[in-house]
Amino acid sequence: MSDDRESKEELEAVIGKAAFDESFAEELVADPAAALRTMGIEPTDEMLEALSAIDAESLKRLAKAFEPQPGIG
Amino acid sequence: MYDEALIELAAEADLQLRSNLAYHAPFLARSVDSWLEDMFGAASLAEVFTRIEAFPTLLIPWWLDGSIGERDRSLHRALTYSTMNGYLYIRLIDNLMDQDAPGDVNLLPALSFFHLEFIDPYRRLFGPGHRFWADLRSVWLETADVTLHDATLREIDRSTFERVSARKTGAAKIPVAAVCHYRRRLHLQPRWNDFADAFGRWHQMHNDIFSWRKDAAHGATTFLLSEGRRQLADGTIEDWFIDAGFDWGIDQLNAYMSDLKRIADTLEPQEALAYLGDRENSLTAQVAEVETGLAVLAGARNALDG
Numbered sequence: 077m078s079d080d081r082e083s084k085e086e087l088e089a090v091i092g093k094a095a096f097d098e099s100f101a102e103e104l105v106a107d108p109a110a111a112l113r114t115m116g117i118e119p120t121d122e123m124l125e126a127l128s129a130i131d132a133e134s135l136k137r138l139a140k141a142f143e144p145q146p147g148i149g
Numbered sequence: 150m151y152d153e154a155l156i157e158l159a160a161e162a163d164l165q166l167r168s169n170l171a172y173h174a175p176f177l178a179r180s181v182d183s184w185l186e187d188m189f190g191a192a193s194l195a196e197v198f199t200r201i202e203a204f205p206t207l208l209i210p211w212w213l214d215g216s217i218g219e220r221d222r223s224l225h226r227a228l229t230y231s232t233m234n235g236y237l238y239i240r241l242i243d244n245l246m247d248q249d250a251p252g253d254v255n256l257l258p259a260l261s262f263f264h265l266e267f268i269d270p271y272r273r274l275f276g277p278g279h280r281f282w283a284d285l286r287s288v289w290l291e292t293a294d295v296t297l298h299d300a301t302l303r304e305i306d307r308s309t310f311e312r313v314s315a316r317k318t319g320a321a322k323i324p325v326a327a328v329c330h331y332r333r334r335l336h337l338q339p340r341w342n343d344f345a346d347a348f349g350r351w352h353q354m355h356n357d358i359f360s361w362r363k364d365a366a367h368g369a370t371t372f373l374l375s376e377g378r379r380q381l382a383d384g385t386i387e388d389w390f391i392d393a394g395f396d397w398g399i400d401q402l403n404a405y406m407s408d409l410k411r412i413a414d415t416l417e418p419q420e421a422l423a424y425l426g427d428r429e430n431s432l433t434a435q436v437a438e439v440e441t442g443l444a445v446l447a448g449a450r451n452a453l454d455g
Contacts, residue, residue: 137441
């Protein structure tokens with residue numbers, strides 16, 4: 077697998093995780109490089125640039141919508 | 150959405166539950182308090198029961214009684230206290246069966262308190278041999294039966310969803326029976342039972358959609374995840390949910406809402422219909438937020454595929 081393809085797949089995994097994991101999405105908004113490292117990914121400038129183009133706040137709200145809500149159900 | 154009078158009764162029931170438990174079983178009370186805090190944080194039981202996303206288990210008998218005449222506050226005080234205890238009885242069992250929710254086996258003795266306090270208000274309203282008890286037995290045992298049945302399922306289709314999963318909230322029909330018997334309006338019972346059952350389908354589908362991530366992570370079987378596995382050609386369940394699953398779930402939810410509105414339209418007064426309008430508006434806002442996020446997600450994936 078080429079490095080390019082590998083980093084695309086890693087980024088897809090990062091975005092997928094952020095979409096459904098609110099605390100990770102928050103980490104990604106606050107400190108993208110640190111969030112990538114929690115997934116075992118060493119951030120590159122290209123990765124950080126690609127992530128900066130994403131509306132991370134919307135991803136965060138998406139993740140929040142699927143967080144378990146305390147209450148009767 | 151909730152009348153002040155009903156919110157007050159819920160607050161009274163919350164206080165009564167905690168003080169009865171502390172008086173009769175102080176050691177147990179401390180464990181139950183911790184369990185409630187784990188589940189609901191600082192929110193009171195009254196707040197939890199009257200949140201917009203809560204099953205309208207207090208509202209259904211409230212609306213029904215309002216359709217008969219002036220509401221009987223002492224009746225609703227009894228129903229609210231019973232319902233809160235009945236809910237906690239079911240919730241504790243559910244949590245222990247799920248094994249991924251607050252609660253452990255050391256809390257099992259609390260079931261004695263919850264069950265006693267669930268039944269006691271009805272014992273005061275209806276004498277031995279009253280026909281209400283046959284309704285309670287039938288509904289309560291059906292709820293227990295479908296709860297176990299649902300937990301054993303490894304695949305859920307629409308028919309199983311409607312016969313089993315969506316009937317786990319069937320105990321909401323017990324206070325309906327109580328109002329109908331107490332007010333001697335048994336002819337109203339089938340329509341209000343239909344409403345409670347239809348709401349159970351909508352509510353369970355809503356849970357399937359918005360708890361899908363937790364369900365998938367814990368290997369739970371739901372109608373939505375079963376449909377995902379049926380439709381999935383390749384890729385992951387996450388891919389299916391993003392590409393098609395969310396829309397599929399919302400379509401089911403809208404169809405169940407149409408059924409509900411048809412039933413609510415036949416109920417007087419039309420408080421139930423107004424409530425459904427509020428739930429629909431709340432869902433519309435929720436869906437818009439999710440759709441924005443899913444569009445961002447799809448855009449990011451397309452950009453990476455370049």
